[in-house]
Amino acid sequence: MAAPSAVDLIRHTLQPARGQAWHGGPTPVGALRGVTATQARWSPNGGRQSIWRLALHIAYWKYTVRRHLEAGEIPRFPRSPANFPALPARPDEAAWRADRQLLASEHEALVHALARLDPNALGRRPPSGKRWTWGEMAIGILAHDAYHTGQIQLLKRLYASR
Numbered sequence: 001m002a003a004p005s006a007v008d009l010i011r012h013t014l015q016p017a018r019g020q021a022w023h024g025g026p027t028p029v030g031a032l033r034g035v036t037a038t039q040a041r042w043s044p045n046g047g048r049q050s051i052w053r054l055a056l057h058i059a060y061w062k063y064t065v066r067r068h069l070e071a072g073e074i075p076r077f078p079r080s081p082a083n084f085p086a087l088p089a090r091p092d093e094a095a096w097r098a099d100r101q102l103l104a105s106e107h108e109a110l111v112h113a114l115a116r117l118d119p120n121a122l123g124r125r126p127p128s129g130k131r132w133t134w135g136e137m138a139i140g141i142l143a144h145d146a147y148h149t150g151q152i153q154l155l156k157r158l159y160a161s162r
Helices: 006-014 037-041 051-069 093-115 134-161
Strands: none
Touching: 006 093, 006 134, 037 051, 037 093, 051 093, 051 134
């Protein structure tokens, strides 16, 4: 049996076969299961991030990394402003469901883009002129996912204890 390539390891870490990340916690998509629009929209101390905004932020950065991995024209990110999109004024279950689906679809698209990445390209920079290599961006999105998923888990606990 051949050793997995670095791209395979990145892809399997991003989308674990068993549904949980290597550390035993959820993936960003998994962390949102059972979260209502009201819970997602809530923010501690007003100006802090909410679960909803973090979910969209994660989706945006998955989109951004994928945009550098794929050749050709990719449509703009569908929410605005892109990095931390505006939320509905009130919790809205349909809008929350749509934004969770956006995260799930950007996640799947990134996994598929990584599956097509040549392992020999990990040390190269994309033609777009980014200062980061494809490998650095791929590892970076894994760290980004873990960091913000931890924040989501904490916000869920804070919401429950308020």
